[in-house]
Amino acid sequence: MSDVARLLTACPLDCPDTCSLEVTVAGGRLVSIDAGPANPLTQGFICAKVKQHARRVYAPERVLTPLVRVGPKGSGDFRPASWDEALDLVAARISEAIEADGGSAVVPYLYNSSAGLLAAEGLTWRLFDEIGAARVLHTICAATAGAAWQSTFGSMLSADPHDVVHSRLVIVWGANPAISNIHFPPLVQKARAAGARLVVVDPRRTAMARRADRHLALRPGTDVALVLGMVRHLAANDLVDRVFVDLHATGVDELIAAADEWTLDRTADVTGVAAGDIEGFADDLASIRPAFVRIGWGLERNRNGGSSFRAVLALPVLTGQLGVLGAGIMSSLSGAGEFSLGGPSQGRRKVNMNHLGAELPATRVLFVQGSNPAVTAPRQRLVLEGLAREDLFTVVHDQVVTDTALYADVVLPATTHFEADDLAGSYGTFTRQRVAAVIDRVGESRTNDEVGAGLAARLGLDMQRYDADPRRLMREGLAGALPPVAGEVEVLREPGTAVQFRDTFPGFEDRKARLAPPILRERAVPAYRELESDYPLALITPATHRTINSMFGEFNAAEACVRIHPNDASARAVGDGDTVRMWNDLGSIAVVARLDADLRPGVVSMPKGLWRRDVAGGLTANALVPDTLNDLAGGACFNDARVEIAPVSG
Ligand SMILES: Nc1nc2c(c(=O)[nH]1)N[C@H]1C(S)=C(S)[C@@H](COP(=O)(O)OP(=O)(O)OC[C@H]3O[C@@H](n4cnc5c(=O)[nH]c(N)nc54)[C@H](O)[C@@H]3O)O[C@H]1N2
Numbered sequence: 212m213s214d215v216a217r218l219l220t221a222c223p224l225d226c227p228d229t230c231s232l233e234v235t236v237a238g239g240r241l242v243s244i245d246a247g248p249a250n251p252l253t254q255g256f257i258c259a260k261v262k263q264h265a266r267r268v269y270a271p272e273r274v275l276t277p278l279v280r281v282g283p284k285g286s287g288d289f290r291p292a293s294w295d296e297a298l299d300l301v302a303a304r305i306s307e308a309i310e311a312d313g314g315s316a317v318v319p320y321l322y323n324s325s326a327g328l329l330a331a332e333g334l335t336w337r338l339f340d341e342i343g344a345a346r347v348l349h350t351i352c353a354a355t356a357g358a359a360w361q362s363t364f365g366s367m368l369s370a371d372p373h374d375v376v377h378s379r380l381v382i383v384w385g386a387n388p389a390i391s392n393i394h395f396p397p398l399v400q401k402a403r404a405a406g407a408r409l410v411v412v413d414p415r416r417t418a419m420a421r422r423a424d425r426h427l428a429l430r431p432g433t434d435v436a437l438v439l440g441m442v443r444h445l446a447a448n449d450l451v452d453r454v455f456v457d458l459h460a461t462g463v464d465e466l467i468a469a470a471d472e473w474t475l476d477r478t479a480d481v482t483g484v485a486a487g488d489i490e491g492f493a494d495d496l497a498s499i500r501p502a503f504v505r506i507g508w509g510l511e512r513n514r515n516g517g518s519s520f521r522a523v524l525a526l527p528v529l530t531g532q533l534g535v536l537g538a539g540i541m542s543s544l545s546g547a548g549e550f551s552l553g554g555p556s557q558g559r560r561k562v563n564m565n566h567l568g569a570e571l572p573a574t575r576v577l578f579v580q581g582s583n584p585a586v587t588a589p590r591q592r593l594v595l596e597g598l599a600r601e602d603l604f605t606v607v608h609d610q611v612v613t614d615t616a617l618y619a620d621v622v623l624p625a626t627t628h629f630e631a632d633d634l635a636g637s638y639g640t641f642t643r644q645r646v647a648a649v650i651d652r653v654g655e656s657r658t659n660d661e662v663g664a665g666l667a668a669r670l671g672l673d674m675q676r677y678d679a680d681p682r683r684l685m686r687e688g689l690a691g692a693l694p695p696v697a698g699e700v701e702v703l704r705e706p707g708t709a710v711q712f713r714d715t716f717p718g719f720e721d722r723k724a725r726l727a728p729p730i731l732r733e734r735a736v737p738a739y740r741e742l743e744s745d746y747p748l749a750l751i752t753p754a755t756h757r758t759i760n761s762m763f764g765e766f767n768a769a770e771a772c773v774r775i776h777p778n779d780a781s782a783r784a785v786g787d788g789d790t791v792r793m794w795n796d797l798g799s800i801a802v803v804a805r806l807d808a809d810l811r812p813g814v815v816s817m818p819k820g821l822w823r824r825d826v827a828g829g830l831t832a833n834a835l836v837p838d839t840l841n842d843l844a845g846g847a848c849f850n851d852a853r854v855e856i857a858p859v860s861g
């Protein structure tokens with residue numbers, strides 16, 4: 212058939228892999244999505260979610276025209292409106308709010324975690340910046356990891372995932388790549404086939420942990436204690452690489468002094484990991500070379516997140532496990548490519564994303580773009596109460612009617628990345644790719660930049676700065692450099708050329724790693740804080756293979772269940788498949804229990820990204836998650852939720 216085309220593009224969703232895509236379009240409709248050839252990491256296969264992405268493009272939940280609320284907040288009762296009517300209304304409400312209470316009464320909750328660079332950093336940012344709106348701090352994910360890295364290594368690049376094949380000791384720490392970074396495990400397999408040992412540090416027996424030579428199933432939030440125990444063991448047994456640290460690090464003695472109280476017994480007691488495993492792991496790290504550490508985001512999401520992340524970064528430094536191919540620390544790779552559309556200046560009022568619920572009472576206009584805080588933010592009940600307030604004017608720009616959009620006064624239809632040109636940066640590969648419009652706009656959807664421009668015109672801003680043409684924005688962001696063309700990849704660093712302490716060094720004048728910079732909340736050196744709680748079970752909420760955060764939840768939700776270790780279940784007379792009540796002081800939810808011996812006792816787990824309709828009663832795990840902040844950069848404490856569980860009688 213002549214109207215069938217195979218077209219090349221890239222996936223900008225919030226995932227490290229950044230797959231190249233080859234899509235089939237027939238009669239103007241997207242019919243299938245496969246792996247494209249360009250990105251060397253992602254050749255051959257893509258995830259099951261994006262395979263089905265066409266279902267979201269044409270979903271019944273898709274927003275096709277602007278919508279204006281006619282029913283009560285939360286009801287989803289809207290009438291269609293023209294773009295002119297909708298944008299006039301939004302601009303008028305923004306102007307009124309600024310006149311009455313100043314710019315800080317307007318809160319632009321722009322996250323765009325799953326969008327390209329133009330959508331995420333473009334004209335809506337510029338708009339809210341120029342009108343002096345509040346500044347929403349992106350603290351919900353990776354802020355802590357980023358600050359920990361910056362303070363230890365400055366601008367030094369992450370290790371390249373491809374280089375893991377040269378490693379003899381692979382350490383996967385607080386990451387679940389079999390689900391959240393699916394092209395990484397095959398590379399680890401290659402290393403293992405060549406004889407590498409695999410160590411996994413995770414409270415759950417993940418798919419990788421099951422295959423590992425050593426699995427340290429620590430208690431959530433205790434990574435810093437584990438590291439300090441290892442540091443003490445290394446120092447006591449003369450296993451610190453003194454030649455390496457003398458050349459390449461500062462703060463070594465402070466860190467070792469801080470570890471002094473962390474005997475193996477105490478470390479085992481706090482972390483729940485056997486002393487022999489702690490010692491054995493430390494000995495491996497000191498002797499098996501080269502070692503590659505893939506550090507994830509699981510360990511930042513608790514009160515000790517900054518300390519833990521900083522502590523883990525110090526281990527390869529202390530043991531001199533850097534400087535050769537196959538050694539290194541892989542975290543976010545996003546530092547490699549220059550791209551800037553100016554970025555926001557300092558807004559008047561700063562709003563930590565994790566505090567959305569608490570900040571809503573002082574907000575008159577909430578503008579949500581590329582985020583779904585009704586289900587992804589902590590303290591869900593407080594967020595929903597705030598969103599239900601009649602005198603809050605809420606605008607949601609999204610592709611589908613999300614749980615957040617149900618509370619909007621105005622919903623604006625957004626393009627998917629199959630409908631607009633953009634650029635895909637990457638935090639898991641050293642690449643930049645073109646995102647290409649491969650189908651026509653569905654409904655009347657508009658890009659984030661077009662919405663920014665539409666509002667700028669109505670708010671009387673200088674329209675020279677609001678040209679939403681993607682090619683022009685690409686040129687501006689790339690400072691004149693040519694953007695990659697569709698189907699080709701711009702490789703920012705070739706594999707084997709970003710070896711830390713050989714090709715890329717800490718971005719400080721002395722080019723040394725800083726193991727004790729004074730940036731943590733309480734002390735310069737990483738410190739462990741206990742969590743006081745009357746509730747005995749630690750609830751964690753990791754990613755699942757079915758959704759990206761809450762995206763695809765409209766048709767592909769994970770089962771709304773709580774996983775619990777059989778011992779914890781039997782102590783509570785809970786059987787597999789029983790409906791249970793799970794509660795703490797913040798709320799109570801009813802879910803099905805699944806017995807799961809892969810969890811460590813004392814830890815229960817629920818999927819992140821569920822929609823409200825998936826759970827009876829309409830509250831998800833985030834109804835039990837506190838909005839406390841961790842010890843670095845105001846990061847989230849999702850995994851500091853503590854709960855109790857009981858069968859629902861009758
Ligand atoms: N399929 C899929 N892929 C995704 C996503 C998704 O939703 N679905 N989300 C994307 C996003 S936004 C992100 S940020 C990344 C996140 O990707 P990952 O870094 O893999 O993050 P998580 O799934 O949050 O947690 C990873 C692991 O940390 C463990 N963990 C929890 N608490 C602790 C702790 O205190 N210490 C240690 N050592 N481990 C702990 C969990 O059991 C889990 O197995 O994945 C991205 N990729």
Ligand SMILES: Nc1nc2c(c(=O)[nH]1)N[C@H]1C(S)=C(S)[C@@H](COP(=O)(O)OP(=O)(O)OC[C@H]3O[C@@H](n4cnc5c(=O)[nH]c(N)nc54)[C@H](O)[C@@H]3O)O[C@H]1N2
Nearest residue numbers: 326330352581582583587608609625752760761762819849
């Ligand atoms: N309990 C618990 N909660 C968590 C986490 C956890 O571990 N536990 N993880 C946290 C993490 S890691 C993250 S990153 C956050 C993510 O939190 P959110 O950013 O709220 O994540 P998503 O649910 O992916 O929402 C993104 C929305 O953007 C829309 N969208 C995609 N592309 C575009 C576009 O181009 N334009 C517009 N206007 N909209 C677009 C999608 O349809 C989707 O509704 O969630 C956090 N929430």
Ligand SMILES: [Mo]
Nearest residue numbers: 225351352353
């Ligand atoms: Mo994230």
